[in-house]
Amino acid sequence: MYSSRITILVGHFGSGKTEIAINGAQALARAGRRVVLVDLDVVKPYFRSRSARAVLAAQGIEVVAPQGENIFADLPIIVPAIRAAVRDPARTVLVDAGGDPTGARALGSLADAIPAEGADTLAVLNFRRPFTTTATDAVAMVRAIEAAARRRVTGLVSNTHLLGETTAEVVLHGYELARQAGEALGVPVRALVVDEALEGELAGARLGAELTVVKRVVRPPFELSGRQRTTGPLFVVH
Amino acid sequence: MAKKLMKGAEAMGEAAIQAGCRLFFGYPITPQNEIPEYMSARLPQVGGTFVQAESEVAASNMIYGAAGAGERVLTSSSSPGISLMMEGLSYIAGSELPVVVINIMRAGPGLGGILPAQGDYFQATKGGGHGDYRCLVLAPWSVQEAADLVQDAFDLADYYRNPVLILGDGLIGQMMEPVEFKADRRPCKPLAPKTWASTGWKGDRPRAIINSLFLDPEALERHNQKLAAKYAAMERDEKRVAEVGTDGQYEVLVVAYGTVARVVYTALDDLRQAGVRAAMVRPVSLFPFPYEAVRRAAEKAKAVLVAELSTGQMIEDVRLAVEGRVPVHFIGRQGGMLLTPEDIAARVRELAAGEGSHA
Numbered sequence: 001m002y003s004s005r006i007t008i009l010v011g012h013f014g015s016g017k018t019e020i021a022i023n024g025a026q027a028l029a030r031a032g033r034r035v036v037l038v039d040l041d042v043v044k045p046y047f048r049s050r051s052a053r054a055v056l057a058a059q060g061i062e063v064v065a066p067q068g069e070n071i072f073a074d075l076p077i078i079v080p081a082i083r084a085a086v087r088d089p090a091r092t093v094l095v096d097a098g099g100d101p102t103g104a105r106a107l108g109s110l111a112d113a114i115p116a117e118g119a120d121t122l123a124v125l126n127f128r129r130p131f132t133t134t135a136t137d138a139v140a141m142v143r144a145i146e147a148a149a150r151r152r153v154t155g156l157v158s159n160t161h162l163l164g165e166t167t168a169e170v171v172l173h174g175y176e177l178a179r180q181a182g183e184a185l186g187v188p189v190r191a192l193v194v195d196e197a198l199e200g201e202l203a204g205a206r207l208g209a210e211l212t213v214v215k216r217v218v219r220p221p222f223e224l225s226g227r228q229r230t231t232g233p234l235f236v237v238h
Numbered sequence: 239m240a241k242k243l244m245k246g247a248e249a250m251g252e253a254a255i256q257a258g259c260r261l262f263f264g265y266p267i268t269p270q271n272e273i274p275e276y277m278s279a280r281l282p283q284v285g286g287t288f289v290q291a292e293s294e295v296a297a298s299n300m301i302y303g304a305a306g307a308g309e310r311v312l313t314s315s316s317s318p319g320i321s322l323m324m325e326g327l328s329y330i331a332g333s334e335l336p337v338v339v340i341n342i343m344r345a346g347p348g349l350g351g352i353l354p355a356q357g358d359y360f361q362a363t364k365g366g367g368h369g370d371y372r373c374l375v376l377a378p379w380s381v382q383e384a385a386d387l388v389q390d391a392f393d394l395a396d397y398y399r400n401p402v403l404i405l406g407d408g409l410i411g412q413m414m415e416p417v418e419f420k421a422d423r424r425p426c427k428p429l430a431p432k433t434w435a436s437t438g439w440k441g442d443r444p445r446a447i448i449n450s451l452f453l454d455p456e457a458l459e460r461h462n463q464k465l466a467a468k469y470a471a472m473e474r475d476e477k478r479v480a481e482v483g484t485d486g487q488y489e490v491l492v493v494a495y496g497t498v499a500r501v502v503y504t505a506l507d508d509l510r511q512a513g514v515r516a517a518m519v520r521p522v523s524l525f526p527f528p529y530e531a532v533r534r535a536a537e538k539a540k541a542v543l544v545a546e547l548s549t550g551q552m553i554e555d556v557r558l559a560v561e562g563r564v565p566v567h568f569i570g571r572q573g574g575m576l577l578t579p580e581d582i583a584a585r586v587r588e589l590a591a592g593e594g595s596h597a
Contacts (some may be wrong), residue, residue: 014245014414037479046269046353046412128243128416130252131279162416220413221576222500 001157001191001212002028003122006086006093008107010145011124012132013099016159017041020124020193021096022052023214025061033092036085039065040106041098052217070096083113100141112152122190123153125181127160127172127174135180142185155190158209163216165215168201175207241418246381247272248405248413250314251280252342253388259310259338260286263300265319267292268352269408270342271568273314293439294319305335306448308435310392316408317358319364327401328367331465332450334434336395338388339373341427342405342411345574353574354408355495359551360584362405363525372469373403374476375524377495381415382547387522394476397427398468399434405524406425407499407547408574427524472526479528482506483517484535489590490516491539491554491564493532496575498545505582516586524552532559541589542566545577 001007002024009017018041037056053063065082070218087091095114097107121143125132132138139224142153161172175192191212194202199213244252251273254262262277274290282290291297303309307506315323320341330337341362345355362375374394378384384406391402436446452458453575482503484491494502499520519535521528536542536556542564544553550568557566569585571577 014243046408126243128241130242130244130248130276133242162241163414165241165416171300220409220497221578222497222504 001122001210002092002094002120004117004118005091006095006114007088008095008097008114008121008149008151009124010097010104010107010121010149010153010209011099011157012126012129012141013103014129015099015124015126015132016161017096017099017124019214019216019218020157020159020212021053021094022056022217023212025056025094026059028092029060034039034090035141036093037061037063038082038085038093038095039063040082041103051176056091065066066217080214082110086110086114092199104145104149108148108150116151119151120155120190121149121153122155122157124157124159125174125178127177128170135177135184136178138181139184142181152208153185153187155187156190157193157212158189159193161195166195166198166206168198171198171202172205173212175209179208239419239421241357241416243270243386243414244381244417245412245414246378246384246406246409247342248267248276249381249385250345250388250411251276252417253360253385254310254312254338254392255280255284255286256423257310257389257392258450259312259392260284260303260307261301261309261311262313263289263291263297263304263311264315265291265297265311267316267319269344269354270316270340271412272411273340273342277312281400294322295326298323298330299473301337301339302326302330302333302335304453305337306333306436308432308437310336310338310396312351314339314342316342316344317346317355320358320361324361327373328369328371330401330448331367331371331373332369333448334465335400335401335448336392336399337401338391338395338400338404339401339455340388340406343405343407345572351406351574354497354576355497355572355574356407356547356549357551357572358405359546361505361526362403363527363555367500370511371465371499372472373401374398374472374526375403375405376478377405377522377524378410379496379499381410381413382417383522384410385417385419389423393425393427393429396429396432398472400468400472405496407496409576413497421536428454432441441491443584467501476523477526477528477531478522479531480520480522481531481535484519484538486515486517488515488517488538489540490514490543490586491541492516492518492543492545492586493521493554494518494545494581500546501577501579502582504579505586506581508579508581509586512583512587514583514587514590516590521552527555527559529555529559533563536560536564539564543582543585543589544568545582546570547576548572
């Protein structure tokens with residue numbers, strides 16, 4: 001899934017970009033890469049990867065996002081550090097872009113700083129979200145994001161799920177829709193994301209995409225136990 | 239309909255559409271912007287109308303007008319915006335019109351912050367605007383319940399010809415959970431035709447005039463007494479409550495509403511495993527407040543703990559319910575900070591052990 005030094009995750013808000021970005025950053029760091037996680041999310045006021053800064057820093061992942069008093073500001077804030085990270089060839093950069101075309105606009109302002117060659121732009125799709133329930137919806141969403149982000153999507157990430165109520169059938173149906181959207185867009189489905197709970201069930205499925213296993217790291221406070229570290233009012237990364 | 243993964247805000251918007259609401263008037267404010275955003279995308283698809291008003295004051299008067307014309311109408315806002323709507327809400331209650339208002343509470347007072355809080359309990363349940371009126375207030379603890387309560391809210395508003403307030407904290411608006419909308423849902427109240435609606439007089443009936451002005455004091459007193467009888471009927475018929483573990487034996491009863499009750503629920507689980515006996519009453523309707531259920535459950539406990547994201551508001555209703563029979567203690571966070579299951583469990587342990595009775 002992360003074959004380029006720079007990977008940008010775009011998609012409908014709530015499609016799962018933050019979960020995938022944090023899981024991806026952790027996996028890349030474990031593999032010995034110097035990872036920079038860039039949080040461009042200006043759409044979701046509560047769930048943002050920058051809340052997880054301390055936990056991720058301990059894992060060797062640098063989070064580039066507004067700090068201090070700006071953490072909870074609901075304003076688009078783009079820091080010069082993003083440009084520096086993107087220019088440094090020694091670093092692997094993962095960009096968690098904001099949801100929807102609205103959120104992708106911040107990405108559009110970095111069009112000159114992130115060259116199109118050598119960067120992957122992957123659209124995360126969850127067909128159980130209300131505005132992307134069909135392949136046609138997904139194609140329209142991707143086109144609108146491309147226009148706002150001023151860059152082409154180079155692949156899709158199938159992330160259809162219903163949180164704790166996800167079944168293999170839900171995942172596979174979503175994958176089929178992602179495949180149809182990919183055909184219409186002329187791009188491959190680069191990864192099929194599944195929760196670790198379903199890994200065993202889906203590991204044997206012969207699919208055309210890489211199976212990427214994630215564990216839920218973004219959780220509301222009522223699901224937190226004492227063993228989990230709170231990294232923000234509404235956010236935990238463990 | 240297949241289950242969808244929705245933010246609370248989106249689910250509440252969709253619930254309104256499923257309930258036949260085709261009009262939304264509002265003004266953006268974090269953390270509930272996903273409601274107007276959702277309605278702005280969905281209403282045109284179903285032949286409805288979305289208007290971003292010039293202010294919350296304007297929005298509250300737009301819903302007043304739409305309700306007066308007999309339409310199902312929704313507005314939503316967050317704490318400071320809801321304060322601005324209070325004049326309109328008082329007029330709407332005085333004119334006996336059905337509207338649904340969603341308040342996704344953020345931390346206050348004033349502009350406060352954008353994180354979750356429950357500091358608007360007094361405003362929601364004890365009036366808010368001027369005059370002798372009440373809103374029916376419902377407080378969901380999950381995205382599914384938020385969707386269900388919004389649909390019920392439209393039926394209750396029409397039945398009582400009264401504003402119904404959905405009171406959620408910021409978390410309810412922002413968190414995502416699977417939601418199902420049932421195609422065969424029936425209204426939760428019998429609904430009569432809106433013969434009172436002001437839809438244009440054609441000489442075939444008395445004029446339907448929407449009004450909250452009564453200059454004759456005798457007429458205004460009669461009007462107030464009519465409203466009071468309506469609120470009494472709500473208190474008799476519309477109490478909603480959920481209980482966890484109150485049929486067993488326990489030493490501490492926790493009372494919490496909204497997402498704080500989810501935190502308490504996790505804490506009760508941890509406490510049970512540790513052998514500490516505790517139960518929870520979760521008021522779902524905040525007006526009418528389920529006094530009897532709280533009293534009944536409290537009488538079996540040696541201490542009551544009220545958990546809120548405020549400095550203590552619902553605790554006053556809990557004290558009224560308990561009538562001094564059992565000591566009532568408080569635990570809360572403010573400013574957008576949240577209670578954790580450990581906070582609750584630690585306090586319950588203290589109270590179960592007979593400590594911490596100073597509060």
